Amino acid sequence: SPSNPSNRGTVSTIELFVNRLDSVESVLPYEYTAFDFCSEKTMKRPSENLGQVLFGERIEPSPYKFEFKKPAVCQKVCTRTYDTSSPSDKAKLDFLKKGMLLNYQHHWIVDNMPVTWCYDVEDGQKFCNPGFPIGCYVTEGGRAKDACVSNFKEKDAFYIFNHVDITIHYHIVEHEQLGARLVAAKIEPKSYENPNDDNPDCAGGPKFLKNKYTGVFKIPYTYSVNFVEDKSIRWASRWDYILESMPHTNIQWFSIMNSLVIVLFLSGMVAMIMLRTLHKDIARYNQMDSVEDAQEEFGWKLVHGDVFRPPRKGMLLSVFLGSGTQIFIMTFVTLFFACLGFLSPANRGALMTCAVVLWVLLGTPAGYVAARLYKSFGGEKWKTNVLLTAFLCPGVVFADFFVMNLILWGEGSSAAMPFGTLVAILALWFCISVPLTFIGAYFGFKKGIEHPVRTNQIPRQIPEQSFYTKPLPGIVMGGILPFGCIFIQLFFILNSIWSHQMYYMFGFLFLVFIILVITCSEATILLCYFHLCAEDYHWQWRSFLTSGFTAVYFLVYAIHYFFSKLQITGLASTILYFGYTMIMALIFFLFTGTIGFFACFWFVTKIYSVVKVD
Template sequence: MRAPLLCALLLLAGLQACVQAFYLPGVAPQDFKRKDVIYLKVNKLSSIKNQLPYEYYSLPYCRPEKIVQSAENLGEVLRGDRIENSLYQIQMRVDEQCKVLCRIDALSGAQTKAFKAKIEDDYRVNMILDNLPVAMVKMRKDEKSNSLVKLYERGFPVGFTATTSGGQPEVKFFLHNHLRFTILYHKDEITDLARIVGFEVEPFSVKHTYETPWDKVSPTLNTCNPGRATFVTHDMPPQPVKEGEEVIFTYDVRFVASDIRWASRWDTYLLMIDDQIHWFSIINSVMIVLFLTGMVAMIIVRTLHRDITKYNQLESGEDAQEETGWKLVHGDVFRPPANASLLATFVGTGVQLFGMAMVTMLFALLGFLSPANRGGLMTAMLMMFVFMGLFAGYFSARLYKSFRGEEWKKTTMRTALLFPGVCFGIFFCLNILIWGQKSSGAVPFGTLFALCFLWFGISVPLVFIGSYFGYKKPAPEDPVRTNKIPRQIPDQPWYMNPVFSCLVGGVLPFGAVFIELFFILTSMWLHQFYYLFGFLTLVFIILLVTCAEITIVLCYFQLCSEDYHWWWRAYFTSGSSALYLFAYSAFYFYSKLDITKTVPMLMYFGYMSMISIGFFCLTGTMGFYACYIFVRQIYGAVKID
C-alpha cells in the first residue's frame, strides 16, 4: 500500500507545482486610479539574428541604484528571461513629455563596442508594463476587408546603421535614446478606475542639445521642451554611437482611451498568425488521413475478412500446403525481437512523451497557458514529463515481460536515463557555450541542480515504481504459440527493403504536420507568440491517426511477404518521420533565419536534434502500439491447428 500512496502523493505534488507555475504574479487584472505610479520593468535583449539573449543592463542603459529581479519560474530561467526594475516611472492617465532619464557624459570604448555589437546583430529591447510586453505598431492591409489592420512587433531595436554616400562608404551606428510610449487603457465609467490594455512604443534617435551648464535636477533641453513647443521627431539629427560621445536618454508618455477590454488585450499580439494557412494545414492533413483510412478499411474489410474466412474453413491437407500469406508466419510472428530491452525502453519513452503532450495540450485548451504566463508552457512540459515517468516505467516493463525478458531492472534504468540523459548531455554542452558568451540564456548552477533533482529525485523513482507494478502484473498471452525453430524468410522484393519501407512510412506523418511545424519553428526562433492550441490539438490527433494507419498498412504488406521481423520495423516506420523533421529544420534554418555565428548555430541544431529525437520516440510509439494491437487481433481471429 505504501508504493501506490507515494505515487499518488508525488503526482499530486507535481500537479500543484504546475498550477502554481501557471498563475504568475501580475496575471490578475489590476485597477489603477488616476496618477497611480506604475513601474516599468525591463526584460532581456533578444535577436533573431543572434539567438543568444542578454540582460537589459548588459548595455550601459540608465540603471537604478539597486537592481531587483522579479520572481521567475523554471521556464523563464530556461528561456533566458531576466525581469528587472528600471528608472522609468509612469503616472496613470497623466501625459508627460521629454522626461530625462539619465545622461552619459562620454561613452567609453567598451560601452561603444557593446552598443555597436548589439545594433549589428539586430538586438531588440523588451520591456513589460502590467505584464504586457512593449511592442511597435505595424499596419497591414487586410485583403478581405481592404482595410488596415494593426499588428504588434515585440520590442524595439537598440539602434540602427546607415551607410554614408560619396567617397569611401562608411557604416555608422546610431542609438535609439528617446522612447515615446503610448499606453492604451480601458476606463470604468462608474468607478473611474482603469486597466491597461495596450503598451506601444515608438523609438527615436536624437542628438539632444541643452542649455549649459547641465542641471542634474531639472535639465532644460533645446531639442525636446514642451514649454518651447519643441518635440522629438525623426527629422532631428540622430544620436551617433562613438567613443567619447555624450548620450541623453529621454522618454514621452501618452495615454489613449480604448474600447479593448482587459480580457482581449492580448488579441493584437496574436494576430501575427494567419488562420487561413492553419485551416489549409488541417485540410491537407485530413486528406492524408482519409487516404490512409481508405487503405486500412480496404485491407481490414475486404482482404483480411477474406483471408480469415478462407483460413478458418476446413480444407484438405493439399489445400493447406498451398496457403500463402500472413498466416504462414503465425509460429514466428510473436518471437521476441533482437534488442528487446532497447525496444521496450524506446516504447516507454514514447509513452512518457505522449502523456506529457496530451496533458500539456489539455491545460493549454483550458486556458492555463496564456501568453501572460511567461515560461508557463515550458514549465508545464518539464513537470509533466517528470511525472509521466510512472507510465514510462509501467509500459516498458509490460512490453519487456511479454518478450519474456528477465533483466527488468536494467530495462527500467535505461528507460529512466537514456532519453533524458541524451537531452541533458546536449543541453549541458550548449549551456557551457552560452555561458562562455556571457548570455542570460546560460542556465545558472541552481537551476541545473533543480533539473537534476527533478530527474533523479522524482522521475527516476517514478519510473521504477511504474516498472515494478508493470512487471509484477502477468504478461499478456500471445494468440498463437511460437515455434522453437525460426522459419526461413523468403527473398523480399526491393520495395519491401526495411530501409526503403521505413523511409516511405515516415513521409505521410510528416506531411500531416509540416505546415503546423512552420508556425512552431517561427514562434521558437523568430520570437513570435504561439497560442493556437486548438489547431495544434487537431494536428496532433491527425498525427496519431496517420502514424497508426501507415504502420498498419506497411506491417500487413510485410507479413504477407512472410517476413515476421515486424517489431522494430513497426517502430521505425512512423518514427522515421523525425528524419524529415530534422531535414525540414535544416531547410528552415537556411531559408528563413539569418544566423551566421557559431554558438547560435550550434544552439539551433542542438535543440532541433533534441526535438527530433523526442519526435522519433513519440511517433514511433504511436505506430508501434497500433501495429501491436493489429497483429494480435488478426492472429487471434484465425484458427491455428
C-alpha cells in the first residue's frame, strides 16, 4: 500500500509487476520478456517460492510506474522497432504474431492484486478477467477472433493492444498510519496508431500489422492512469469483485446436494447390511453349537479360514498402500489449511508449496503402513519393500514430470523448471523423504497385524461365480458412484488448471473430499460383502482396484474435457496436457484405492472378530 500522502505530504510510487503470459489455446506459458515488450532491466526480480516455480510463474518489475493520486494521460513507455529484413527482428515479430493468434494474455500485478479487465457478458453481468490480451487477429475472411471489436475491419491483420487505460481504486484510512489503501486495479486495453511517436496523443485508428507485411514496423507503447476513491470496498474484501464474477456457486451447491444424495443412499444400504443381514448372520452363527449345525454354514462364514490369506503380489499392494496413505494425509492437511484461508489465491504458489513440503515430511507414515502390511502378508524382503515405497511411485511421477520439463525447456516456456530447482526437489526427496520412509518402515516391521481368525493351510476352492460377482464387473461398477460425487467439482478444477481461471472454493472442495472418502468406503464395503457371501475371499486387491477405478473415469473425463472444452493446438501442448493428466490420474488412483482397501480391511476385521470360530 502507498504511504500516507495526505498527512505527510509525500508522494508514493506505485509499482506495477508483470507475470507470465498464458493462453487457453496452448499449455505453454511464456515469460513477459519473451515477447519483446517494454521491460525494466535495472530492478531486481521478486523472489519466488517453490509453488510459483512449479506453476511457471515469473514475476518481474515493469517500466509502468505511477505516482499516487497523479493521473497521467497517454504517457509513452517505449517504442519497439522491427525490420523484417533482419532475421532476429523478423523472429521477434513472428513470435508476437503467434502470441496474438493464440490469444496470449498479460497478467499484471499491483499491490499483490491482479490487474483485471472487466467487460460485459450475457445476462447483463460483468466478468472480471485477471488478464488481458496482447492483441487479436482478423482472418482473411474478415472474421474477428477473440478480442477484436467491430471497428477492426482490416482483413488478414493482427491488431496490437499497445495502449492501456488503468484505473486504480483506493480508499483513505483515517484512523491508521497508512494514508490510503489500494482496493482494485482495472485495465482496458486499446489500440492506437499514434502517428506522432515522440509526443504520442493516443489518436488515429487502431494499430495493425498485415500478416504478410515487409519493411520497418514500429509499435509505440503508452498508458493512461486514473485514480478513483472508493469507500464501499474494504481492504480485506478487495478480491471479492474478481471472485464474484467467477463460475457461480449455485452449481457447486447442486454438486454437493447430488453427492449427498448418493452418500445417503449408500449409507442406508450399508446400515441395512450391518444392522439386519449381518446381525442375523452373526446371531445365527454364534448359536451354532453342534457339529450338524456347523455343517450348515454358508456365505461369508465359510471363508473365515481364507479371508486373511496373503494376496498375490503383496509387495506391490503394500507399496501402493504406503504411497496412497502419504497422498491421503497430504491432501487432507492441505485442504484443511486452504479452508482456514492460509492458501488463498493472494498467497501465490502457497498451495503447491504446502503440498510438496507435506509430501516430503510424510515419508514416515508411508514407510510404516507399507512395512506393517507387507509383514502381515508374510513378506520377508523388507529392504526391497522400503526401497520400492521410497522410489517406485515418486519415481514414476518424477520421470513423467522430467520428460514434460524437457519439452518445456525445448519450447522455451516459462513453466520449464530451472535446473537448480530440479536439484532442490531431488535433494528434498533423497535427503528428507527417503530417510523418513526408512524410519517409518523400521517401526512398521517391528510388529505385524494380528488377524482375528487363523488362516487354513490349504486354500479353499472358490465356487463358480455369477456375472456380477466376478472381479472385473465389480471393479468397473465400484468407481461409478465416487466419480458421480466429484465430476462437477472436477470441471472447475480442470478449468482452473487449463483455462487459467482462479480457484478459491476450498470449502466446497473440502466437503467434496469428505464425501468422496465416505462414498469410496461404502461402495467398496458393499461389493466386498457381496463377494464374501459368494465365497470369494480375494478381497485385498479387489477392494483397492474397486475404488481406485474412479481414477480411470477421471482419465476418461479428462480426455473428454480436452476434446470438448479446450481449444489447445500444437503437438507439444497436447503431449503436455496428457503427460500432466497421467500424473494426476496416478495420484488419484493411489489415493482412492487406499481409501477402499482400508475401509474393507476395517469391515472384514470387524465382522470376523465378532463371530465365534472354532
